[in-house]
Amino acid sequence: MTKNSKLSLFDELGLSESLDYALSTCARCGFCKPVCPTHPFGGGFEAFSPRSKIYHLKKIKDGKGELTNDWVERLYQCTTCERCVEVCQTDIPLVQIWEAARAESVKMGSGPMPAHKKFGKFVEEFDNPYGEPKAERDRWLLPDIKPSEKAEILLFGGCTCSYKMPPMLQTGAKILTRVGIPFCYAGGKEVCCSSPILRTGQIESAKRLIGSNVDLFNEMGVKKIVTPCSGCSKTLRHDYPVWAKHLGKKWDIKVVHFSEIYVDLLRQKKLKPVRELKRKVTYHDPCHLGRAQNIYDEPREILNSIPGIELIEMDFKRKDSKCCGAGGGVKANYPDMATEISNSRVKEAEETGADTLVTMCPFCQTSFTQSLKALNSPLQFAGVEELLLESLE
Ligand code: SF4
Ligand code: SF4
Structure with missing residues (x-):
């Protein structure tokens, strides 16, 4: 990154105001430091604290600093856990800022990290980060689970539950079937929700995935999406409305995690x-x-x-x-x-x-x-x- 970089991607992502707010509002109180799970892995040095990352982004914005490889690596040593957001009294959207800064590093060619590049390539080829065959995305489906051809509720499998941890998905589908709630399922047409791609700053790839899923959901006439994966539900709930708008696509779908469905059914005594x-x-x-x-x-x-x-x-x-x-x-x-x-x-x-x-x-x-x-x-x-x-x- 050149010394006078203005962190241009923040403009494109509509985050310039958030960045300006963060840079001018951070009180340097340091509350975010002791709660950060990855800060101790930097030897306890201040440069690895969330506070320090904000300070450094300010220097870049002012043309007095650079997004060097060391800083890029520090940006990726973050689990996006939001503990810093929770304790920050100034309401700064820190995780959105970390993710946008990661995207900036990808744009300038120094991010993401090697393992992220590897799953990024798998996503490009197979539509999932594990390099699993697209045609086997529905292999978790048990013979007695029969999704409807058309239904307002879509069961979104997600890559991890579909390929690696089917019981969470199978339980959800079994319970919906048991209580007689019709649901549809897109099988191999569903692609990665984009969570691992988006979180690691690979936004061009994320745009493709989100665009493909949004078109699919709209074609299927879906009104509600349910998923057992916390990462998928977070992404579908919070990121899809923003990105659908950015991509000029319609988004009028409610997203719920299976825990919310189970509680509704328990309260209605259906379970x-x-x-x-x-x-x-x-x-x-x-x-x-x-x-x-x-x-x-x-x-x-x-x-x-x-x-x-x-x-x-x-x-x-x-x-x-x-x-x-x-x-x-x-x-x-x-x-x-x-x-x-x-x-x-x-x-x-x-x-x-x-x-x-x-x-x-x-x-x-x-x-x-x-x-x-x-x-x-x-x-x-x-x-x-x-x-x-x-x-x-
Ligand atoms: S989101 Fe990142 S910077 Fe914030 S507390 Fe978690 S690991 Fe630390
Ligand atoms: S908790 Fe918030 S205000 Fe305090 S140093 Fe961290 S980012 Fe700045």
Whole structure:
């Protein structure tokens, strides 16, 4: 980047005002520093703090600094967990700014990081970040699950649940079928929601994916989308309306996470958990579900509806929940950092005295199951939806 760069992509993304606001409003209070899960991996140096990244962006904006490779790397050592946003008293949209700065680094050729380039190439070729065959996107579909040809509700599978963790998706589809809610499913026509691409600044590719999905949803006449993935629901809920407008496409679709559907069905008594499950559980709030979508009560309401379940909270919960370490492309490019963050959260879960760690996010689930194994932890892992389904049968 040249010394006089004006961070032009912020203009294109409509974030110039947010950046100006952040640069003029940041009080340098440093509240964001101790809560940031990745800051300690910079040796505790100030340059790795969220505050410092804002300060450096100001220098670039003023033509007094450059987005050097070191700074670009620091921008990518961020899980986009929003803990900094939560504690910042000045309402600065910090994660939007980090993501736009990453996009700027991609535009100038120094970002993203190698692992992100690799899944970016897979997305271009296969429409998913795992390099899995497009034609097998519906391989999670069980023979007794029959989506409707046409329905107002679309079940969005997402890449991780469709290819890597089908039980979360299968549970959702089984429950919709059980209560007689018709839903359609786009199968191999669905493409990656763009979350890993968007979060790592690869916006040209993200535009293609979002445009393709928005056209598909509109052609199918979808009014509501439900998905079990916290990353997909965050992206569909918050990013799609903005990008659809940017791309000149219609967007009039409500997005819900499966936890919201389950709670509605429980309240309407259409789901009745009857089987007693004798477990002491502790619930981890996924960043993309909690801070990003304000979904804190629903998973707890589901757990409390199950006979025999005792919910024991961790000290850091709800809006103060710690991160699992997987988000924002950190697990892909900095696996050791992600593992350390995940291990520390598992140890916190152990301290509650619970016997089971539960959550509602495929990325948190992957991180925690690996940590539980590596730490030889006495805790078991279960998905909230898995316990719900078990108590119904
Ligand atoms: S989003 Fe999370 S990891 Fe990124 S700077 Fe903020 S607190 Fe740190
Ligand atoms: S918490 Fe907000 S105001 Fe305080 S230093 Fe961090 S970004 Fe600036």
